[in-house]
Amino acid sequence: MYKAYQIKWCLIVAGVFAISTLFLRQGSFRVEVQLWEYCDYVLRLSFYMIVCWMIHAYFLLNKISYLSSWGKLILSNLIAIVIMVFLGTLFYRILPRNHFIDPIVPALNFSNLLHSFFGGFILSVICYSAFYSIHTNSALQTSKLENEILEQAHLRAQLLSLQQQISPHFLFNSLSTLNAIAPDQHTKNYIVQLAAVYRYVLNFNEHYLTPLKDELLFIKSYLYIMNQRFDKALEVTIDISEENLKLMIPPLSLQLLVENAINHNMFTLQQPLHIIIKTDNSPALIVENDHRPKKVIGGSTGSGTGLKNISERYRLLGNTTINVSDEGGKFCVTLPLLPNERIAKMTGYK
Structure with a gap:
């Protein structure tokens, strides 16, 4: 006061x-x-x-x-x-x-x-x-101070997602060549989805926010790659209302939540990991998954860096908070969907 x-x-x-x-x-x-x-x-x-x-x-x-x-x-x-x-x-x-x-x-x-x-x-x-x-x-x-802190949080998020980044021209040229010589359509599809994932990650460098529609297109490419690795052990349900597709979220925040669910939980073909991605009338994006933490020495499967980064970006962008709950064997994260015009104008998103 x-x-x-x-x-x-x-x-x-x-x-x-x-x-x-x-x-x-x-x-x-x-x-x-x-x-x-x-x-x-x-x-x-x-x-x-x-x-x-x-x-x-x-x-x-x-x-x-x-x-x-x-x-x-x-x-x-x-x-x-x-x-x-x-x-x-x-x-x-x-x-x-x-x-x-x-x-x-x-x-x-x-x-x-x-x-x-x-x-x-x-x-x-x-x-x-x-x-x-x-x-x-x-x-x-x-x-002004919060914009500087936001820029720092944005850079930290880039480091989380782009630690192994190499020359984009080299990578895309290599993927194009690999797609041309691939012997079957299944391999070609995998290469196309991999290119889509990498292209989205590169574009993320330029913006603080992205429309939910674009983030969903990206996550579908990401899930295609994950499904090739885990097959039916990974089951993802997406239920997004049409009116929420133009609302905004910090880029790669959805991917971080899905990646956390995959990396921190045990699942097999007999006991698959269920992930639900949906929206409510708040409006908010909800990511819910089975909570079966991996047993590791020390009793922890992660530092929570991804969630902390998402939370900090939300605080700086719109003075809003994310909600995290762990009840009844379900781990659930709720991300507020930000209004397009006001937030995009504030952050310079185009």
């Missing part, structure tokens, strides 16, 4: 404004005015500004569904002004008489009411403008 409400800047702005107005008033220092009255003036005005600051901070920091930006601006200022007038009247009645000047004149008649309203308006506008400027600048700095 201290950082979000910019308490340090609140105290600085309130103190500077109260002291500066004390010296700027004509005839401020008079013989009949005692020292405590000057201090009383500074404390009162500082208190008014702190109250205004907290009101505006609450409205600007919290999402209120029924209020637009302009609605927040108007409502927060009206509430702040009313409270200023009320506090001015209250302090005038309960505190000792200040011969210097009361920061806000009590609303005892129309003229005083108008004067109090105008004074509260000035304080409210100053506090709103100051907090808005500081908050916007802080948010901009945070955004």
Whole structure:
């Protein structure tokens, strides 16, 4: 709360404004005015500004569904002004008489009411403008920092998937040659799917996000290769609703989850590994698999680096989190599907 409400800047702005107005008033220092009255003036005005600051901070920091930006601006200022007038009247009645000047004149008649309203308006506008400027600048700095962290997370993800990368031109030329000399269609199909997998991994270098439709095309090529290795010991069901295909996910996140399921679980032809890839109305992508961890020395089948990387990328992209559950012999990971326009514009995805 201290950082979000910019308490340090609140105290600085309130103190500077109260002291500066004390010296700027004509005839401020008079013989009949005692020292405590000057201090009383500074404390009162500082208190008014702190109250205004907290009101505006609450409205600007919290999402209120029924209020637009302009609605927040108007409502927060009206509430702040009313409270200023009320506090001015209250302090005038309960505190000792200040011969210097009361920061806000009590609303005892129309003229005083108008004067109090105008004074509260000035304080409210100053506090709103100051907090808005500081908050916007802080948010901009945070955004820049998160973009840098996102870039680092993106590079780490590349390292996870491209540790053995060789020259793409050499590889594709070799695959084309191998496809031309392959003796049967089954081998040709395998080569085509392998090329599709590698091409997608290379394109992943350029973007933070990819449409779910493209990720599914990639995962089908990846599963074709895995099925040639494991045959019927690997059973994958894909159930994706049409309306979710244009939504976005971090590239290779689905492949990492499928790869984790294959690498960390025991399965045979007699006891195949079932993987379900589906979507819900959240909208979210759900990857669920049988949980039969491999028995290894040390009691762990992996460091969880892949899941940590996916989680970090989601946090930086949309301030969202993934959900991981391990219940009833099923391991399930839920990835939020991100809105195309807003996130793609933010990350520069094309």
